[in-house]
Amino acid sequence: MKSRFSLNLGKPFGIKVSVHWTFSLLIAWIVFISVSRGLGFEQIIMHILFILAIFGCVLLHELGHSLTAIKLGGKVQSITLLPIGGMANITEMPDKPKDEFIISAAGPLVNVVIAAVIWLYLSLVSPLDLGDLAYDMITRQNFLVMLLAANLFIVAFNLIPAFPMDGGRLFRSALSIKMSKLKATSIAKDIGQIFAIVFIFAGFFYNPFLIVIGFVIFLGAKGEYEMVKYHDILNNYTVKDIVKTDYEELDENESLGTAAEKLAHISTSGFVITSDGKYSGILTKNDLIRGLNNYGKEGQIKDAMGDPAEKVTAGMALFDVFKKMQMKRDDMVPVEENGKFTGVIDLEGINEFFMIQKAIR
Ligand SMILES: [Zn+2]
Known part of the structure; x- marks a missing residue:
């Protein structure tokens, strides 16, 4: 609540x-x-x-x-x-x-x-x-x-x-x-x-x-x-098993309009944001909508990026991370391994993975 x-x-x-x-x-x-x-x-x-x-x-x-x-x-x-x-x-x-x-x-x-x-x-x-x-x-x-x-x-x-x-x-x-x-x-x-x-x-x-x-x-x-x-x-898997490495990337200085335009043609829960080519954060769909409401199409991505989510590492139990993401309504979170950004996981991906594993059983 x-x-x-x-x-x-x-x-x-x-x-x-x-x-x-x-x-x-x-x-x-x-x-x-x-x-x-x-x-x-x-x-x-x-x-x-x-x-x-x-x-x-x-x-x-x-x-x-x-x-x-x-x-x-x-x-x-x-x-x-x-x-x-x-x-x-x-x-x-x-x-x-x-x-x-x-x-x-x-x-x-x-x-x-x-x-x-x-x-x-x-x-x-x-x-x-x-x-x-x-x-x-x-x-x-x-x-x-x-x-x-x-x-x-x-x-x-x-x-x-x-x-x-x-x-x-x-x-x-x-x-x-x-x-x-x-x-x-x-x-x-x-x-x-x-x-x-x-x-x-x-x-x-x-x-x-x-x-x-x-x-x-x-x-x-x-x-x-x-x-x-x-x-x-x-419970049988860790974050590493489903980390996404083919995420969509945008630079933090690009406009929210660019992100919105991109989102119209692809399906993703959010974007990985970079600064000088290096990872700097996540812009989820919800962050984007909130940003467009606050700053309009000309607003910059770096102003709309959500709070850095809790650290998720590749070795963490998948169920624990899933439960936390659901509770905090984080659609997408960054994953690190040895202190370095390696990819993202999103709720949609976890749900898909669950459905497939259930069907295999
Ligand atoms: Zn009771």
């Missing part, structure tokens, strides 16, 4: 935490519903506080996943809070099924602990009155009981055995002990998609929100399976 659409909350444990802007729509919706129900000021404040409290619990849930992943040798870049829940961007995940199981379980476990703490507190202060749950309104009296219920709901919801929910990962990692990750993911994907279809159907009769969740699950299952398929094939 791009940070310019998000509100930064800080960087606990080195993890960037932000709230997506659509979250403000959720707050606006709650105010709207409360006002249209004729509720007073205090009631509306209670409802907003309740939503904030739930998202505090969602944040702790994501921190549960993240800190466990870090402890097991993974890397976590950021956590984004969306109206439909939290999302931890774990950039490096330990590959062992057991580790995936522990990391996936850590999130829901946090909510179990929160629920238990609230329950303990309530049972010390006053006898737990389940009658409070019946109200569809948050009050000072039932706030904590409702928060307890919300945490149990988060646990139940996340244990649905479908991607991208934690249950999908728990299920897959349990299966992975007995079979290959690809096979396990394939089974988890099928079961997840059955759930998704049931959700979508139920959504038409009960709650339209279920339709949204159904689609998220359906696409999440498909995406996860695709990723594992890519991993399964690309």
